[in-house]
Structure formats: structure tokens, C-alpha cells
Amino acid sequence: MKVHNGVFKQDYSTLTSDSAYFYPDLNLVDAFSHVVINQGDTVHIYSDLLHYDGNTKLATLTNHVIMVDKDATLTTDNFTYNTATRIGTYIEGGKLVNKGNTLVSKNGYYFSFTRDAYFRYDVVCTTPDAVIKTDTMRYNSGTRITYFYGPTIITGKDKDVLYTENGTYNTVTEQAAFGKRNLYINKTKSLRGDSLFYDRLKGYGRAVKHVTFNDTQDRMTLKGELGVYHKSNEEAWVTDNAYMIFVTEDSSAVKKPTTDSVAKKLRADSLLKNAKAGAIDSLTKKLPLPMPYRQIKNLP
Numbered sequence: 001m002k003v004h005n006g007v008f009k010q011d012y013s014t015l016t017s018d019s020a021y022f023y024p025d026l027n028l029v030d031a032f033s034h035v036v037i038n039q040g041d042t043v044h045i046y047s048d049l050l051h052y053d054g055n056t057k058l059a060t061l062t063n064h065v066i067m068v069d070k071d072a073t074l075t076t077d078n079f080t081y082n083t084a085t086r087i088g089t090y091i092e093g094g095k096l097v098n099k100g101n102t103l104v105s106k107n108g109y110y111f112s113f114t115r116d117a118y119f120r121y122d123v124v125c126t127t128p129d130a131v132i133k134t135d136t137m138r139y140n141s142g143t144r145i146t147y148f149y150g151p152t153i154i155t156g157k158d159k160d161v162l163y164t165e166n167g168t169y170n171t172v173t174e175q176a177a178f179g180k181r182n183l184y185i186n187k188t189k190s191l192r193g194d195s196l197f198y199d200r201l202k203g204y205g206r207a208v209k210h211v212t213f214n215d216t217q218d219r220m221t222l223k224g225e226l227g228v229y230h231k232s233n234e235e236a237w238v239t240d241n242a243y244m245i246f247v248t249e250d251s252s253a254v255k256k257p258t259t260d261s262v263a264k265k266l267r268a269d270s271l272l273k274n275a276k277a278g279a280i281d282s283l284t285k286k287l288p289l290p291m292p293y294r295q296i297k298n299l300p
Contacts, residue, residue, distance in 0.1 A: 010054055013083040014038045017050065027054035035061065037083070043112050044068045045081060045088075057084040065090075069112055072098040072141035076108070086112035098141040101171050102126045105137075115142045127171045129200065131155045144171045156200060160186040160231075164196070174200035182207070184229070188217035191229050191236070203231030211238055219247035 001022045008015040008022070008029055016038075017031035029052040037045040037059060048063035058080065065079040067088060076094035081087070088110040096103045096110075096117055103126075105119035117139045125132040125139065125146060134152035139145070146169045154162040154169060154176065163185075167178035175198070182196035184205055191214075193207025207213075211227035213236045214220075224242030229235070 008052075010057070011083070012039055013057075015050070015052060028052065029054070037061075037081070039083065039086065039112075042069055043086065045079070047079070056082075058082055067110070069110075069115065069141070072096060072115065072117075074108070074110060074117075088112070096139070096141070098139075099144060100128050101139075101144060103137070103139055114140070116140050125171075129157050129174060130169075130171075132169065145169070146171065158186075160184070162196075162198060167196075176200070186231060188215055189229075189234065189236070190214045191227060193227060205229040205231070213238055221245040221247075 001024065003020045003022055005018060006016070006020055006022070008020070014037070015029065015031065015035070017035045018033035020029055020031040022029050029050070031050040031052070033048060035047045035050040037043075037050075045059075045061060045065070045067045047061035047065040049061065051060045052058070059082075061079045061081065063077060065076050067074040067079065067081070074088070074090075074094060074096045076090040076092070078090060078092045079094075080089045089108070091107050093106055094104070094108045096108070096119075103117070103119060103123065105123040106121035107119070109118040111117070119137045119139065121135060123132075123134045123137045125134075125137065132146060132152065132154050134148055134150055136149040137152075138147040138149070148164060148167050148169070150165060152164050152167070156162075161184070162176055162178070163183040164176075164178035164180060166180035167176060167182070169176045176196075178196040178198075179194075182192055182194070184191045184196060184198055184207075191205055191207050191211070193211040194209035196205070196207050198205040205228070207227040207229075209225055211222075211224050213222040213227050213229065222236065222238040222242065222244055224238035225240035227236065227238040
């Protein structure tokens with residue numbers, strides 16, 4: 001059955017399009033041009049083409065797909081959406097924009113009920129203050145908190161870097177909590193520990209267990225079980241079995257004497273020797289001791 005400007009309804013979902021083919025016996029719909037799926041006042045999905053299976057309640061949308069869920073907008077070219085579970089999936093690249101945060105990835109899974117989005121492969125999250133690159137991430141468009149499940153690099157606008165393989169980052173408060181292979185780097189300084197917390201707005205970092213604070217410029221390392229770092233005054237302190245390591249210059253770093261430097265030293269020694277002799281000559285005239293002049297001349 002060919003339908004123009006038709007409206008299809010099933011449960012809490014409404015489907016409209018410029019034209020469509022409806023297969024009543026199979027409970028299928030193929031829709032074309034200005035396709036729209038509405039689910040209440042929250043979820044709205046737009047595309048150019050759609051194939052909908054009323055039995056499985058699975059919609060396959062292609063070409064310029066846009067899904068809007070409150071203040072989150074997802075765009076892709078190939079999107080599968082289950083109107084019952086309200087779970088959407090893309091596997092050929094997509095982008096989610098939510099209140100200034102932009103997330104792109106190769107694969108994505110969106111859960112409308114919880115507003116959670118899972119991203120896989122080549123994930124990049126861009127916020128007003130940082131760029132996050134990882135391989136696996138969960139993002140909640142309600143709380144705007146990101147969760148990491150693999151190697152992750154967060155680069156701030158001041159070029160400071162946070163690395164972890166498991167943790168969370170709140171894009172609103174800019175607070176990060178990491179729990180696996182954690183590292184914070186700010187220019188020549190770095191802070192690492194088994195557990196790492198960092199507040200980017202306050203410039204405050206705290207590390208717990210196996211803490212190492214390193215400063216390559218001052219060639220100094222602090223180690224202990226609890227460390228704190230303040231970015232404003234670049235101050236760090238470590239407690240609990242704390243100790244410090246200084247790197248000093250070794251003999252290989254000492255400059256070898258050149259021919260000119262040796263000649264200068266010989267001339268200086270000669271001048272010093274003559275000066276001593278002259279001083280001794282003048283001293284012999286004042287010595288009251290009956291010491292022969294030749295003995296005085298040979299004094300060291």
C-alpha cells in the first residue's frame with residue numbers, strides 16, 4: 001500500500017513521512033523523505049529514508065540522520081533504533097553534541113531512558129576547556145560526566161596533560177578521578193600514583209599510593225604514599241614514607257681542559273710564583289732573624 005503524507009502509530013511512537021510503502025501483512029513500513037519518529041516530548045529522530053519492522057520494533061534510518069533527546073543531538077548517516085527499548089546504534093561514525101561538549105566516534109550506542117551514550121574506537125570529546133582522546137568512553141548527557149575504560153589522554157587549554165586507563169571526568173566541574181596507571185604532566189613537572197584526583201578549576205591535584213612527583217628542570221624527584229600538587233604556585237609535597245632524590249652532575253659532564261686553558265693556568269702559576277718571590281724579597285728586609293737569603297728564597 002502506497003501512502004502519501006501518512007501517519008503511522010505504534011505504542012508510544014509516531015512515524016510521519018512524505019511518502020511510504022506499507023505492508024500490512026508483514027507489519028513493515030518503508031518511508032521516504034522528511035521522515036520523523038516522535039516519542040513523546042523527548043525523542044525526535046529525522047532522516048531521509050527509513051525501514052521499520054513493527055514486529056521487532058526496529059527502525060533502520062539512513063541519510064542525514066538526526067536524533068534529538070532534550071538537550072543532546074546525535075547525527076550520523078546510518079542509525080538503528082529500537083522504539084521499545086529506546087536504544088540507538090551507529091557503526092559508521094557519528095557525533096553527539098550536548099551543551100558545548102562534542103563527542104565523535106566510529107561506533108556509538110545511545111540509551112534514551114538513562115541518557116547514557118557509549119562510544120567505541122577513535123573517540124574524541126571536545127569541551128570548552130579540554131580535549132579528551134580515548135578508545136572506549138561512556139558519557140551521560142544529563143550529568144555531562146565522562147567515564148573511561150581504556151587508555152585516555154586529557155589535554156587542557158593550558159597544555160597540561162592527564163593520562164589514565166580507568167576513571168571519570170566531570171565536564172561541568174572539571175574534576176577528574178583516575179584509578180589505573182595515572183599520570184599528570186604540567187610542563188617539566190609530573191605527578192603519578194595508584195589513585196589520582198585533579199581539580200582543573202582550582203589547579204589542585206592529589207595522588208595516593210606509590211606517589212612520584214618529578215621535576216625534570218630541577219632534576220628532583222619526590223616519592224611517598226600521599227602527594228599534593230598546587231598549580232598556582234607550583235608547590236608539591238609528599239608524605240608517608242617520603243624521600244627525595246636529587247640528580248647531580250657526573251664526571252662525564254665536566255668539561256675537559258683545552259690547550260688554551262692549560263696555557264692560561266701555566267701563566268697564572270708563573271705570575272703567582274713571581275709574586276710570591278717578590279713578596280719574600282721585600283719580607284727579608286724586615287725579618288729580624290739571621291736567616292740566609294738563599295733559604296728564604298727557597299721557601300714554598
